[in-house]
Amino acid sequence: MTYLGPSGSQIGHKESIKDTARVLGRMYDGIQYRGHGQEVVETLAQYAGVPVWNGLTNEFHPTQLLADLLTMKEHLPGKAFNQMTLVYAGDARNNMGNSMLEAAALTGLDLRLVAPSACWPEAALVETCTALAKQQGGKHHPDGRYRRGGERRRFYLYRRLGLNGRGEGKMGRTYRPAARLSG
Structure with missing residues (x-):
């Protein structure tokens, strides 16, 4: 090396x-x-x-998502990705948000992006990954809401919105989720 x-x-x-x-x-x-x-x-x-x-x-940051997916499998041995949910609360207009969309689309993972629409990845990528996710049995929920339900195991990631200077101008203020997510 x-x-x-x-x-x-x-x-x-x-x-x-x-x-x-x-x-x-x-x-x-x-x-x-x-x-x-x-x-x-x-x-x-x-x-x-x-x-x-x-x-x-x-x-994109696919190697980080590979590590995250392997960690999820380690914590839930025997579970398929299409039996897991990843909830991301935060600004997804970055390499991690893009890579989460791709990883979920390729593995069938149920991805929930909790953020205002101004903080979602670009529409073309969301559309492409949503179509691919349907083929793989996965789902994307980039609708700014999180709904509990079912007995699926969930993993939560959080990143405060607006810290990088992009959130203040487009949204008028820093976004903070109204509710705290818990297992």
Whole structure:
């Protein structure tokens, strides 16, 4: 394993991303990219010739969701993801919100986003993931409400809205859920 940070690599500066991908693909059996743009990890994947995975970009954070899903399975051995519910209360207009939508769509997980509509992921991603979730037997509830019911096991994640400066302008104030979620 080798770490190439911004100061130790010319990726995208003196060397093109394509050329860097080709060289790294000859040197390593796999590449994890952790950086800013999603387009960089996609270009690496296209030209490296070895597996490339997204460790974190501004748009997605799938390795965190993989860890979260494995933790859920560890706590509920024998349960399928389509028998679990993930409730996320907070600003979902970020890489975690996007990755939660994708993970739920691919696994059949019941995802509940509790936030005003101004804090949901982009509509096109919600639409794509909702259609995929239906094929996998999952559900998305990006409607700002949380309803209890059934005997499914739930996992709760919370992130205060408006802390990153995006919430104040669009919503007029920082959003705080009126009710506290409990198991």
